[in-house]
Amino acid sequence: MIDQKQTNNLCLRWKGKQRRIGITGGIASGKTIIGDFLFQAKxxxxxxxxLYAHEALSAExxxxxxxxxxxxxxxIKNSSKNDHIINRKALAKIVFQNEIEKKWLEGIIHPFVNKRIEEELEKLKSNSIVILIIPLLFEKNYTGLCSEICYIDCTRSMQLKRLQSRDHLSIKEANQRIDAQWANSLKKQFADHIxxxxxxxxxxxxxxxKLYKF
Incomplete structure (x- = not known):
């Protein structure tokens, strides 16, 4: 459950001149393909x-x-160069099975992601419209960064099917990934478009x- 303060935060929106379209949704809901479609069209x-989270875990x-x-x-992946290349699958297996480890990892990655988003928004401040694809938009309080939030909805069975196919996960692992995020039913309540x-x-x-008139 979320309290009144959290509810108020989830209702916050960016009031600046730039139109910032936040795209979010559950894992494997299709956020990236939909963002790419909008980029190609508009x-x-x-x-x-x-991408910034992956950048945070780049070598060295x-x-x-x-x-x-x-x-x-x-x-760490085996490497002839003896550098520290993260085995993301091995890391994910640890953090999605242990909430303490998940919070620790998010605690060092999300400040980096925040900084990168702020840097890129500064570079794009002259653009009238920007798309922000943020999987944990609600969970990590990015609502005030967006002028509107577009939630990509899909059934749990579809999420499971895509996760197993895309990431080669077992049904147990796929369910762990989904359950690590807030429920779709909760997040949809605070979206502007679904x-x-x-x-x-x-x-x-x-x-x-129909929504973006093209």
Missing amino acids: QWPILDAD SEIVKKVWLRYGSKI INNSNDDETWKLQLK
Whole structure:
């Protein structure tokens, strides 16, 4: 459950001149493909929080050093260069099975992601419209950064199917990934627009064309 303060925060929106379209949704809901579709159709620049999270774990970054010191060689890929390349699958297996470890990792990655988003928004301040794809938009209080929030909705069965196919996860692992985020039913309450991505691609494309008038 969320309290009144959290509810108020979830209702916050960006009031600046720039239109900032926040795209979020559950894991494997189709956020990236929908963002790419909007970019191809409208040429609106995209800021993708997942890309910055991957950047945070790039070889030899300070964050990688902290991760390596905490978990040791079991999360490092074998490399002839003897550098610290994170085995993301091994790391994910640890954090999605342990809430304490998940919070620790998020605690060092999200400040980096915040900084990168702020840097890119500064570079794009002359653009009239920007898309922000942020998986944990509600969970990590990014609502005040967006002038509107577009929630990509799909059924749990579809999420499971995509996760197992895309990431080669077991059904147990796929369920752990989904359960690590807030429930879709809760997040949809605080979205400004809901796009249904449980059916064929034409369904969500028509919804987006109607919403953004193209």
